[in-house]
Amino acid sequence: MIDDNKSQLTASRRSVLKAMILLALATTSLSKFIVPGPANAAGKKVIIGAFADGGLTPFKQKIIPLAMEAGFDIEFLEDEYGVTLEKWFADAQNSAGQYDIYLLDDPWVPQFGAANVLEDLGAAGLSADDKDWIDPMLEMGFWPPRSGARAAAFKDATPTLICVPFIGDLQTMTYRNDVYTNGAPTTWDEVIAKGKEGVAAGKIKYPVVFRGVAGNSIVTSWYPIFLSFGGEFFDDNWNPTFNSDAGKAAADFFVGTMKQNAPAGVVEFDSDQEGAAILGGDAGAIIQYSGNALKADDPAQSKVAGKLDFGVTPKQVKAISQMGIFIAGVPKSAPNRANAIEFLKWYTSAETQAKVAESGMIPVKRSAFGVAKPGNRLIPVALKQLDVGAQPRPRMPEWAKVEELLGIELNKALQTGSGGAAAMDAAAKQVREYLTQAGYYQ
Incomplete structure (x- = not known):
């Protein structure tokens, strides 16, 4: 007990x-x-x-x-x-x-x-x-x-x-089956490359869409990319490790390549905006939870019903999603x-x-x-x-604050379209200071 x-x-x-x-x-x-x-x-x-x-x-x-x-x-x-x-x-x-x-x-x-x-x-x-x-x-x-x-x-x-x-x-991928004609893309490189082909063919306006608003929203969108690059949030002593080489590479990819292939206003996107992009036929692929994914089959909510299919999250070194x-x-x-x-x-x-x-x-x-x-x-x-x-997200009572600190730094980097690695270092420093005050390092 x-x-x-x-x-x-x-x-x-x-x-x-x-x-x-x-x-x-x-x-x-x-x-x-x-x-x-x-x-x-x-x-x-x-x-x-x-x-x-x-x-x-x-x-x-x-x-x-x-x-x-x-x-x-x-x-x-x-x-x-x-x-x-x-x-x-x-x-x-x-x-x-x-x-x-x-x-x-x-x-x-x-x-x-x-x-x-x-x-x-x-x-x-x-x-x-x-x-x-x-x-x-x-x-x-x-x-x-x-x-x-x-x-x-x-x-x-x-x-x-x-x-x-x-x-x-849990998160899975929703994708346009008339853009990714060989089935669900298995890597992030394929998501971007095939998505660009879809843009050139006039089928979609941009390859990907995600949430960019600071806090829970942007961290939720970044999380599966972070995991796919092999990142881990903490070690067994609660030292932040999300600013490892893998974490920094994931952040740079997210605020750089992902932003370049997303809508211009993605920094301010939340669930409603990203949902409108995929259901309205503008985006080629999205990572989302099931409640939003299932709207793909509802003609009353989707302009491209029948053109949206589901697959596992793409990988860089792994194919892991947030649950x-x-x-x-x-x-x-x-x-x-x-x-x-x-x-x-x-x-x-x-x-x-x-x-x-x-x-x-x-x-x-x-x-x-x-x-x-x-x-x-x-x-x-x-x-x-x-x-x-x-x-799942780290099992700690203080997760909401950790997510807030990380989300603020990620959003700053997304606004400039660069500096993902520096954002990870800044967030790791703040998280460690916060967890020190909370008594994590006794």
Whole structure:
């Protein structure tokens, strides 16, 4: 078991969180989604908190009714992404008991783990020994991590399964099949070269598109390029290594070659702009998460439906993408703890996971990828990407700040179209200073 480490959160951080929580509670409304069951049904109550995301639509429309049939009374509460972390963390720390399950964004797991506010799901009977789990997804639910770097306060702690994968999600490539006529391009050089041919032929306006806005957006777009060049973020002692030769080469390629083959305003692009570029027929290729990728098949959203296909991320030395999933945790203050545990056992069973795949969501059990009629054509590509390589963001409570510092420096270099290597050195210096203050180098 993990010792109680709430003291890991500094007083200043608590005050900031408190202010954000109060603002969030004052300015946001909660969306409640309840599937009606038979009159006077006495189902097992489970209150699920989630952030609003299109990737959860199949869950609400197809899986919740199945849960109701299985005897669960599901109350599904949604909030905007920007406020859920603070709300749920306050609920857990204060033992408010407003939720039975949090559907977390996976980078939040370390923060909840460090505060010791989630149930030990392994002890509750959700076995980590089930070989049907997608291993890299399951690993994201342990705190502290079972491998790799650990925060100093948890160096000798026993890893505990505090969350289980709920919906799989990861980056894959969406590309124009009339430009890349031999199938998905396998290298970044091919992406650029064939994309230029497509521009010359008048089929597209530019080979690639990505997000350039400082912070999470630009780091998310740069991440798979960084991984493909062989970069690693930290060593086992949390020393920044993203400014290695591989990291610098990836940054130079991103702010130089990638920018030169992207729209002129890419420095200010976020999800809406990059999506419009690929769905509007202007771009040849993009790396994106499944929720946006699946818009490719919707004629109401895509002007080039039928001309967009999916493939694994291109490689330089590897073909690795960023993985980010919906992951479920049960707060120790859950009012219906037993029901929540039973629901997660039902939901992660091979039988239910097959229904998850049929509904169009990416499952978290390997057997479900083999269903006869998967709900979307990205599912087999997602499994191929998982087997080739998919890596989560570093498992640390301070990741959001690290990402912010890195994203600012990357954006500066992108604005000038050069200086990626220098940006890595500048960000590494700032990250090390920040982690020193956070007590990482004891």
